[in-house]
Amino acid sequence: MQDDTPERAMLPVHVRLRDGRTVLLREIRPQDEDELRDAFHRLSADSRYARFMIPLREPPPAMLAAATRPDPEHDLALIAVSGEGGADQDIVAGARYVGASGSDTCEFAVTVVDDWQGLGLARRLMEVLIAHAAARGLRCMEGYVLAANAPMRRLAGQLGFVDRRCEDDATLWVVSLDLSRHLGHHAA
Ligand SMILES: CC(C)(COP(=O)(O)OP(=O)(O)OC[C@H]1O[C@@H](n2cnc3c(N)ncnc32)[C@H](O)[C@@H]1OP(=O)(O)O)[C@@H](O)C(=O)NCCC(=O)NCCS
16 A cells, blocks of 8 residues: 555544543554553553463563564554653554455454553554555455453444354454445544
């Protein structure tokens, strides 16, 4: 996708959350590695497990490096930053989809730091991911969600994802969205 598409052009964008706080949504950059590590440490053990599905106390350096260097041809990685551009800026959420050469399906993941959950932030990040992936011509967005992860399963349902049990793992559901229905709808 070119940089002048509506989906990329609308970033960065300030978003006002349900409690009145404001965050900046923007694409991640390699310089965000240290801040991303700090954000990881602000996640509760439950949130970490819900996202990574293994008990992870420290993010491996290779994981941070990859997370801050998405492939612009196939991926989109967004962060939400608090602090209104001041000295106290923190990454409070992240969302990405990852595509692959020759495939019209991408896989998403989204994480919101615990203090910032329940304010509509994941929904907003997902709307941007969906609009962007649809505009790029991808046909399907999928994600793996723990069966016990009620907030994510509910959010996915509200966004139009359908879910099915993962054949290989009884603790997981696969949620998938037909992106062709989203063409022409740009998350504002
Ligand atoms: C799942 C997660 C991303 C939701 O983020 P969030 O910013 O709190 O979600 P939102 O505020 O946008 O809520 C969207 C919807 O999710 C549901 N939801 C959010 N928090 C919920 C809660 N505590 N209980 C039940 N449903 C909840 C609601 O249906 C909500 O809809 P509403 O707008 O009508 O209230 C967040 O809880 C999180 O980061 N969890 C840990 C990581 C994870 O599970 N990632 C998903 C794996 S890909």
